[in-house]
Amino acid sequence: MVGISDKCTEDIARERKKCSFSSTELTHFWDGGVELTKRRKLLENYFLSDPELKSSVPLEYLSHKEKYERSIKLSCLFFKKISNWLEHNDTISAMEVYQSVLGGSLGSAVLKDGFPFAVHYVMFIPTIIGQGTMAQQAHWISRAWNLEIMCTYAQTELGHGTFIRGLETTSTYDPDTEEFVLHSPTLTSYKWWPGGLGHTCNYAVVLAQLYTKGQCHGIHPFVVQLRDEETWMPLPGIKIGEIGCKLGFNTVNNGYLGFDHVRIPRDRLLMKNNKVLKDGTYVKSQNDKLTYGTMIFVRVIVVRGVAASNLAKAVTIATRYSAVRRQSELKPGEPEPQIMEFQTQQYKLFPAIATVFAIKSSATWLWDVYNSVTKDLDQGDLDKLPELHAMACCLKAISTSDANQMIETCRFACGGHGYMTSSNFPTIYSSLTAAVTYEGENTVLLLQTARYLVKAWSQRDVTSATITATLKYLSDFRPSDIYQPWSLTMSNLAEAFRLVAAGKIKYCSEHIDYLIQKGYTSEDAWNATSIQLTQIAEAHCRAFIVDTFVKETEVAVVSEPVRKVLVQLCELYSVYWLLKNVGDFLVYSHLKISDVDAVNERLAELLAAIRPNAVGIVDSFDFHDDILDSALGAYDGRVYERIFEAANKSPLNAEPVNESFHKYLKPFLKGQM
Ligand SMILES: CC(C)(COP(=O)(O)OP(=O)(O)OC[C@H]1O[C@@H](n2cnc3c(N)ncnc32)[C@H](O)[C@@H]1OP(=O)(O)O)[C@@H](O)C(=O)NCCC(=O)NCCSC(=O)CCCC(=O)O
Ligand SMILES: Cc1cc2nc3c(=O)[nH]c(=O)nc-3n(C[C@H](O)[C@H](O)[C@H](O)COP(=O)(O)OP(=O)(O)OC[C@H]3O[C@@H](n4cnc5c(N)ncnc54)[C@H](O)[C@@H]3O)c2cc1C
Numbered sequence: 069m070v071g072i073s074d075k076c077t078e079d080i081a082r083e084r085k086k087c088s089f090s091s092t093e094l095t096h097f098w099d100g101g102v103e104l105t106k107r108r109k110l111l112e113n114y115f116l117s118d119p120e121l122k123s124s125v126p127l128e129y130l131s132h133k134e135k136y137e138r139s140i141k142l143s144c145l146f147f148k149k150i151s152n153w154l155e156h157n158d159t160i161s162a163m164e165v166y167q168s169v170l171g172g173s174l175g176s177a178v179l180k181d182g183f184p185f186a187v188h189y190v191m192f193i194p195t196i197i198g199q200g201t202m203a204q205q206a207h208w209i210s211r212a213w214n215l216e217i218m219c220t221y222a223q224t225e226l227g228h229g230t231f232i233r234g235l236e237t238t239s240t241y242d243p244d245t246e247e248f249v250l251h252s253p254t255l256t257s258y259k260w261w262p263g264g265l266g267h268t269c270n271y272a273v274v275l276a277q278l279y280t281k282g283q284c285h286g287i288h289p290f291v292v293q294l295r296d297e298e299t300w301m302p303l304p305g306i307k308i309g310e311i312g313c314k315l316g317f318n319t320v321n322n323g324y325l326g327f328d329h330v331r332i333p334r335d336r337l338l339m340k341n342n343k344v345l346k347d348g349t350y351v352k353s354q355n356d357k358l359t360y361g362t363m364i365f366v367r368v369i370v371v372r373g374v375a376a377s378n379l380a381k382a383v384t385i386a387t388r389y390s391a392v393r394r395q396s397e398l399k400p401g402e403p404e405p406q407i408m409e410f411q412t413q414q415y416k417l418f419p420a421i422a423t424v425f426a427i428k429s430s431a432t433w434l435w436d437v438y439n440s441v442t443k444d445l446d447q448g449d450l451d452k453l454p455e456l457h458a459m460a461c462c463l464k465a466i467s468t469s470d471a472n473q474m475i476e477t478c479r480f481a482c483g484g485h486g487y488m489t490s491s492n493f494p495t496i497y498s499s500l501t502a503a504v505t506y507e508g509e510n511t512v513l514l515l516q517t518a519r520y521l522v523k524a525w526s527q528r529d530v531t532s533a534t535i536t537a538t539l540k541y542l543s544d545f546r547p548s549d550i551y552q553p554w555s556l557t558m559s560n561l562a563e564a565f566r567l568v569a570a571g572k573i574k575y576c577s578e579h580i581d582y583l584i585q586k587g588y589t590s591e592d593a594w595n596a597t598s599i600q601l602t603q604i605a606e607a608h609c610r611a612f613i614v615d616t617f618v619k620e621t622e623v624a625v626v627s628e629p630v631r632k633v634l635v636q637l638c639e640l641y642s643v644y645w646l647l648k649n650v651g652d653f654l655v656y657s658h659l660k661i662s663d664v665d666a667v668n669e670r671l672a673e674l675l676a677a678i679r680p681n682a683v684g685i686v687d688s689f690d691f692h693d694d695i696l697d698s699a700l701g702a703y704d705g706r707v708y709e710r711i712f713e714a715a716n717k718s719p720l721n722a723e724p725v726n727e728s729f730h731k732y733l734k735p736f737l738k739g740q741m
Pocket of ligand 2: 222229231262505506507509
């Protein structure tokens with residue numbers, strides 16, 4: 069074993085030396101500025117140096133019950149520590165602290181399989197802000213923020229997750245007592261999935277069909293107490309439990325919930341948007357989609373906080389590992405190369421690095437638009453809500469599905485060792501892949517964006533004067549644009565993505581019209597076109613991501629060496645996705661068959677150009693080793709020693725002979741069983 073460690077650390081140190089730019093400068097760009105990097109590190113040091121928050125036994129060796137109990141202990145210590153921090157420091161706002169703990173990667177160093185308190189902060193509090201009156205906000209936010217109560221967001225039911233208009237839980241107003249009566253009429257009406265609902269929370273926002281004066285007004289949010297505040301026993305009429313083991317999220321305590329005629333006061337209906345008066349009169353808001361606001365918020369934060377951040381972790385691990393792992397021969401008789409020398413390996417890693425930066429720049433745009441639209445909504449201006457909804461849907465879907473596929477590719481890039489739990493790929497994958505489904509299943513979200521695009525296509529001439537920036541390419545589109553000459557410049561690549569999106573949107577819209585003319589209902593025509601409809605949402609999203617990434621590389625305040633890296637990554641992202649969908653580009657853009665070889669060559673050139681900087685680029689994500697938590701991806705490159713150390717944490721290695729030998733194996737082998 070002697071010498072292996074030195075060789076690996078030398079390999080990775082050599083990578084860092086040959087880097088053509090300052091990794092620290094790229095870290096500042098990634099964090100959003102020097103000051104933000106400082107603050108992030110301050111928080112990391114504060115939390116990660118605390119021995120109480122570290123666990124000696126890896127999570128995977130605990131039983132399901134032990135995992136839950138440890139998750140509660142660690143969550144309490146962790147959130148106590150956050151309160152202590154906020155009491156004694158005013159340099160970092162509470163919002164920023166919670167964002168880095170729950171929306172960033174810091175929390176995963178403490179509870180890698182998720183927090184049972186997460187939905188309390190990520191969904192319950194935002195729902196009260198978005199849906200509660202001032203009085204309701206004052207009451208519930210202060211109770212929730214001060215952790216007097218633990219809360220969740222209970223929308224999904226056993227029978228319905230996507231189609232929330234089909235939820236079956238009812239909330240019927242009784243004007244005599246001025247109460248709502250919550251009821252679960254069927255098994256499929258049981259709430260199913262909410263994080264922390266099992267045993268952790270005593271309150272929830274419950275989405276239920278509101279009935280008053282014999283009329284159903286659709287789903288509305290109600291704050292409901294589930295457990296006694298002292299004894300934590302479920303209240304009468306509340307049937308509650310945990311939903312059991314899952315692919316991941318096993319410390320999140322996802323739960324189920326049923327109601328047997330549970331009465332709650334009238335003021336538990338969140339009434340910022342819609343109201344029920346004392347006598348049962350229903351007062352409708354100007355837009356019934358405002359009830360869906362919390363979902364938009366979470367989709368917005370998933371893009372960077374979940375998709376980019378998990379993919380960045382995975383590609384850091386795989387890239388560092390590829391710098392120290394040596395295998396096979398490139399030329400006969402020569403020493404085994406670092407596996408990163410293989411072009412196929414570069415093709416697995418570098419597009420994933422480029423995708424992390426691409427997602428990040430779109431996520432920044434989305435966050436800014438979210439904040440501006442939220443302000444408009446508060447002033448009663450709903451004009452920009454459809455664009456925000458459409459972009460949040462497709463960016464959530466594309467970022468999580470890219471990350472999902474690329475994290476798996478990063479795992480494959482690490483061969484057998486990637487399959488070890490100690491690589492941390494299983495946890496990174498299982499927490500990311502949940503985001504493909506939660507907060508709007510990806511196909512469904514793509515179809516929401518497609519609905520917006522088809523509508524925009526039909527209105528593009530009438531609305532061209534007021535068309536939003538993300539749709540301007542539709543009103544600019546001329547079918548003859550596909551006869552322009554092709555060139556391998558970034559502006560031309562971006563144009564090709566826009567042409568593909570516009571061409572496919574045009575085709576889909578015309579196809580739907582054609583089917584309707586043939587006698588299809590509009591719903592059947594929609595369904596019969598829906599494969600292509602998901603593709604137009606993807607094409608629109610890719611064109612948007614490329615445009616946003618290009619603009620970011622142009623305006624970023626960085627040195628020329630860093631800008632060069634960003635430009636290469638931006639071009640790689642574009643070339644990679646063009647070649648993945650080359651058929652579409654041949655049909656809908658000005659790319660011709662005779663141009664494709666040159667694009668393939670450009671891909672190879674870009675991979676080769678990024679190769680010397682690869683470790684430097686992933687270093688710039690600046691993951692603390694405790695956050696990466698990977699035997700393959702630690703900063704020092706000591707891969708083999710760490711794999712060995714992790715194996716020796718297996719409880720089976722605590723004794724030389726396991727008792728099952730005496731009980732079963734021996735009698736079996738001796739023919740005595
Ligand atoms: C799929 C739809 C959108 C369908 O709803 P619908 O009422 O049938 O709508 P439709 O007829 O297709 O469209 C009607 C219209 O509503 C618009 N719309 C739809 N959603 C929104 C929104 N959020 N904001 C603003 N507008 C929205 C649509 O664009 C349509 O507009 P239009 O009529 O075309 O002008 C909806 O039901 C939905 O969002 N389903 C997904 C459910 C979901 O996201 N659940 C999340 C549960 S919580 C969770 O998963 C937490 C995990 C967190 C964790 O653990 O970290
Ligand atoms: C880890 C995790 C945590 C969660 N946390 C919460 C939580 O805290 N609170 C909460 O309320 N919920 C939560 N959920 C539930 C989650 O939001 C739903 O699972 C999600 O919205 C998808 O709904 P579904 O499970 O009913 O899938 P379904 O809608 O049944 O989807 C199944 C299939 O049907 C397809 N499909 C459905 N409708 C359409 C359509 N209109 N057009 C085309 N295809 C369609 C989908 O594409 C998919 O392929 C969580 C889920 C997970 C996995």
